[in-house]
Amino acid sequence: MTTTAAPDPLWLRRYHPRPDATARLVCLPHAGGSATFYRPVSAGLPDSVDVLCVQYPGRQDRRGEPCATSVQELADRITPLLLPHTDRPLLLFGHSMGATLGFEIARRLERDHGVVPHALFASARRAPSCPRDERVHLRDDDGLVAEMRALSGTDAAILDDEELIRMALPAIRADYRAAETYRYEPGPRLRCPVTGLVGDEDPKVTVAEARAWERHTDASFDLRVFAGGHFYLTAHQREILDLLAKDALRP
Template identity: 35%
Template sequence: MRRRRALRHYGRPGAARVRLLCFHYAGGNAAMFRDWPDRLPPDVATVAVQLPGRDTRLDEPPHVRMGPLVEELLEVLDPLLDEPFACYGHSMGARVALALAHALRARASAGPRALFVASSAAPALRRRVRGWDEPDEGLIAYLRDLGGTPSIVLERPDLLELFLPALRADLTVVATSGAPVRPALDVPLRAFAGVDDREASVERMAAWREETTGPFALEAVSGGHFFDPAGVARVLDVIAATLTGPG
């Protein structure tokens, strides 16, 4: 039951030769990836993770620590990890994808073919996470600064009451996970930064280079923390070329 609620299989996985496991931003949900199969080649299957505390999992308490979150992921994703896969994480999702890759290596399990991270300052910078330990007003101010949250959500107390607990929990996961000292991964890592993103600028994402001994590339794309349509299109083009190209 939990696996069914935690995973969204978008597109037609039967035709795929590699799965793209997708991890949403803090306060977000799996629906941000629902259109990706229409813009990726058919041999890439989009599987989006839905964390507890939101949407169809609103009745489940959200995680507030990275360790238990990753343990759940190892459980629900286990049947999918026997075939080639890659990971994409946006903002908080980037840190989750990184933690999952390290957990798989610790278990001597096959890791991702590639790791794609977006809109997340590099862990090595140990930047303070805004909002997680502030009153609700501080969280709302943080959302306004990031952009991307519909104004109807920010202006309606009933919607905020549903949205803020998951957001606070997600930010707590990131704020308390730190950047433990551990050997770098050995997977290709592609990072994407929005040119107008003040939280995760190109400069703040450059240190993702330290997270792998494999190939690394950092690209600035159009938009802010959540990218604009052209920025998303560029990200998907890079993912497609990386996962379906020679080798």
Template identity: 40%
Template structure:
């Protein structure tokens, strides 16, 4: 994948498939990295998976993390456009969902290569308000907020030195979300499928269904068992739905709740 390799390490391809007709590009949630998508390629045997490496973590730990949505979207859109050597789709969970939505809108404005499909997960529709801001919280209060969200295992919080090391990156990601200022524009003309956990305390099915307002093409809503971070336990069902959508399989789920 020479084009992606030239994009400053932005995309990690765990299992290159040079003959695959499609590529799925995944953007992680706040605090997450390319490792969020570990193992996903096994559920997408005929689709190449590319996981986004955001600055401030993993192999890009020394790169300053973004703290504003605009620059993050601009950088990611440029990198994806440079790597678009075949049709592609975008997937984002939580923060990543708003990022991929804005990336698609930016590429449309720039007349760049548009994604074939947009998959958004664990995120309220972009015109709806976010959770209360966290920028005013002390470190202890912010860490407690992370605990309640459930995105990190208990072992993470048992390592105070690790928490302290990663805290600037985590705060930066939350600042990205809190800097987001939705601007109304014409709906995208690409299909959108929105996923939500049926027990997610932060994002309701109705808030997920509201993504339908942002496409003039097909829309589907899929509810999977689990909370906000249902991705691990429901990976097989999630990837099966994505694969069916991308390959236009006759048995693909009917759009709707």
């Protein structure tokens, strides 16, 4: 039996301990998201994959903590916490803002620690070199809620509960600010393989912008296009789980 390091209790959540796993998947949420978004992913993967879900500050049980101000800050804080978990192949899966964060974490692992991730999965996010001028974080509360409704990534019951949504809005706004003010800094390309995943009707990223992730790796690149919008993955969970499980077994 192998030894599985205990995750940091604030940042990293392990919902299904798998001490004999041969690979490890780190899941990075979207703007306004939380670790619990990936609980079905953790439950749906085989025992060969240990899953760590990242919980950003400022939400749920971390609501009393200040939110991060940038993607770079999140990457700087999360990367050292992953080092004890690089004893087996490490895969990074990020959705939307989480994809950009996964890219910055992969950069830091490779550049600063000599750790090349087994794979980076960039879901529903433009390549770092494809910026857009987005200012959702500057809207009033109603405008922010309207954006969330349009993307269909938040339970309608939460959006209709004024007390719940008012509690969540500060973290959502902070995440949008971090995502929308992110600017790519040119540097060495990644050495790890990258897979881009995108919905064919996603208003936040075109297929061409997702394909541009190919520019950011010297390893292999694959693009998977699914029917759907920004949260296409909720309708294609089994396909994505199969893809992750298969890649985790890759030599």
